[in-house]
Amino acid sequence: MSKTLNGLFDPFFPIMQLNEFLKNEAINAMNRILAHPISTKFRIPITPENAPEHYFEKVKNPTDLNTIKTKIQDGRISTIQQWFEEMDHVWGNIELFYGKESPFSIAANEIKRLFNKERKKLVGMTIGTWCGHVYEMRTVITDLMNQPPSKVKQFADTLGAARSMKPNQQVMNERELQSFIKATEMMTSEEDQKELIKIITEQQPDLDCGNSELFIDVSKLNRNTVKIIKDYIKESLEKNGKKYPEF
Incomplete structure (x- = not known):
């Protein structure tokens, strides 16, 4: 199987609650998937009345x-x-019942592809916010170590080594x-x-790209790797008359 970048840059992140903003984004993503013609057979609840024999x-x-x-709307799904x-069950159930090569599974895989595109957008939003909070917290802690309150100045010698620390940008x-x-x-x-x-393999060989579709933690890419990737993408896009996207 040839390597692809489908999902390659999806970051891994901790449990993330669906706040009002993310909840609306998730609903909008579902609406876009539901609007696609391929979703027709996956829109209606499966009940004993309409389910194939032995389905349950x-x-x-x-x-x-x-x-x-x-x-998502009523809060029964509260985290990303x-x-x-839940979405994994959509195509997982189809594959389990009909088999991997069935027409239903082929259609379900298209739903999976559409969802992965939506997931990458949402993950990008959440990991950016999360990394920002981590950076802010590190900055506050480092500032406190460099300029400790008067009540803890007696421990200044212990903190001395820490004063030279710089937060990871x-x-x-x-x-x-x-x-x-x-x-x-x-x-x-x-x-x-x-x-x-x-x-990625040359710049950071510790990040194994493997031989199939994978998810790589964007936060593990160092500044130099990101710069080289961005430069390559910009050059490639310009050759095709396109511009690097800016938000």
């Missing part, structure tokens, strides 16, 4: 796109991870991260995909 003997977590959207898991802020992820999505040719994987 195999499938223990039946679900559909409209039910997932409703759960819960949303991801963000490789990208939230807007830059969204632009970066959007730009990688524009690299659709096999040549571009291989080149980006080559850059």
